[in-house]
Amino acid sequence: MTSEIVTHAAGLGPVMAFATVGAVGVGAQWLAWRLRLPAIVFMLIAGVIVGPVTGLIDPMRDFGDLTGPLISLAVAVILFEGGMSLDLHRLGDARAGVMRLVLIGAPLGWLMSTLALRLAANLSWESSAVFGGIMIVTGPTVIAPLLRSARLARRPAQLLQWEAIVNDPIGALAAVLAYGVVLVFHADLGLGEAALETGLGILFALVFGLASGRAMVWAFQGGRVPEFMKVPVLFVALLFTFALSDAVLHESGLLAVTMMGLVIGNADLPSYTELRRFKEHATVLLVSGVFILLAASLDISQLRLLNWKALGFLVAVIAIARPATVLLSLLGTKIPWKERAFIAMTGPRGVVLVAVAGLFGQRLADAGVADGAMIAPLAFLLVTVTVVLHGFTLAPLARALGLADTEKPGVLIVGGSRFSTRLGEALQKADVPVLIADSNHQHLIRPRAAGLKTFYGDILGEAAEDTIERLSYSNVLAVTDNDAYNTLVCTDLGAELGRANVWQVARQREDQRRHALPAQLGGQPFGAGRTFDMFRDMVREGWSFRVTRLTEEFTLAQWRALRPMAVPLLRISPKGEIGFIDKPEELKADAGVRILSLLPPDAGSDEAASVAVTEVDEKPDTAPGPVAPLP
CATH class of the missing domain: 3.40.50.720 (NAD(P)-binding Rossmann-like Domain)
Structure with missing residues (x-):
């Protein structure tokens, strides 16, 4: 009892820690804006400094068991915002490319990432399959600010943004599927039972997300909710949709809220501008907080587990798996080769990958997969390297390929x-x-x-x-x-x-x-x-x-x-x-x-x-x- 009191006293406490996370996250974004550099780089650096370097913030010490649920809810709001941004009417000539990157690129990327993990990082097939599914995601919270700073042409920007938003929940569900298969081999569950449970969970998430979105549209269009209550009602409905779907099948809540946002975003609501601004402001705060928490949660001892094979893994993912996935997916389309090459060389990972990878890595370790503990440090390394790499090379690469506006604003x-x-x-x-x-x-x-x-x-x-x-x-x-x-x-x-x-x-x-x-x-x-x-x-x-x-x-x-x-x-x-x-x-x-x-x-x-x-x-x-x- 005494040791618990001393440990708690040594920390900031939940209230001060929460305020510190917000101040550090938003401050990092402001500094990045002033210096015109990628914000996520500053957030990662700031999170590491206030976390493992100085010990000022320790999420498990300051927030305890609430750390995981807080990050999960924040990721749900971020994906909902992404779904609301998917206006199907404005996709234009990028439609065919987006369909290819989602329908062909997602499973192909899963396969290529799994092979890279198995052959380069030398992970087990179980860990490689689960982490490979998570690696489908390319980080909408990272892509959006990078595209703004690069002033990219419309079509490649649409392809990258839509791929990131749609594939985020798909990556989480791919990990769910792979994890279910792992449990079949490491537990007494039958293959048919696991497949039925997973399939019903995904179906429920799709239907429930669609129903929740239609319910919000019905309520808002008919004047059944007053203007001053629309944002609170939407926020509560979002959290409830995520929680209920996630209770049926872990991580399916991400798919449900994305579907919900997609329905609302394409409903032409008269109050859409106010709703959009709310979600954008909320996303800035949540992205800041999540990145600070994830970086502060990093265990330095886990990074010591990495060796030269981690470098081979990075090279395999960035230089082989990603380009091969994109080029094969877009084969036969009318998209110019310069745009294909640019998309193939652009694949930053973000908050969803780190959050989901940390969760499943721990679950695999608990299920008896020895190298499951390697997933979290590999995920953090992949996010850090791709964010820094693309953060400083995306704009020059776009200009070199003639895909960016070179004129002065x-x-x-x-x-x-x-x-x-x-x-x-x-x-x-x-x-x-x-x-x-x-x-x-x-x-x-x-x-x-x-x-x-x-x-x-x-x-x-x-x-x-x-x-x-x-x-x-x-x-x-x-x-x-x-x-x-x-x-x-x-x-x-x-x-x-x-x-x-x-x-x-x-x-x-x-x-x-x-x-x-x-x-x-x-x-x-x-x-x-x-x-x-x-x-x-x-x-x-x-x-x-x-x-x-x-x-x-x-x-x-x-x-x-x-x-x-x-x-x-x-x-x-x-x-x-x-x-x-x-x-x-x-x-x-x-x-x-x-x-x-x-x-x-x-x-x-x-x-x-x-x-x-x-x-x-x-x-x-x-x-x-x-x-x-x-x-």
């Missing part, structure tokens, strides 16, 4: 007008990619005539998501003649791109109290209080755009003195980063920064020879022409 301008066209021309001449979107075809005549990229349609519609590579545009400027639509665009896209990267022109009468909007609506103010009508009139009156580069000899103060009437609109850093300007008096810029401004008609030309100026040669329109309102 540009500006998406919502609303076609004279002002938008002139601004787009100035940005394009400054080597900043520009896309002008409008749902009125007539509004796009001028931008097209000026040689600018355009999108005809609603920027918030499904067609825009399927057509526009939004990762290619780091900033959005809403500058239509409809203030309400500008606010809607910035509010919706702000959740995806970041509220600091969406901007809109001033609204009419927004300075009046009765017309003021809450701070959480709309984007960042742009243009020092000027409305769309003001900017349109300025362009009609002959104001022109000018891009001026500051130097050591020609400073911002000199530019202000030379151009007292200039209206600075945005600044472009030497690295090509865009920053819109709302308060010109607070503008700060050093040498190398370019300032895009509006100059009055009588501004004349720059007299300073040291000023590097790129001037948009434009003539003011004499006939204003009609501007049709947005529908």
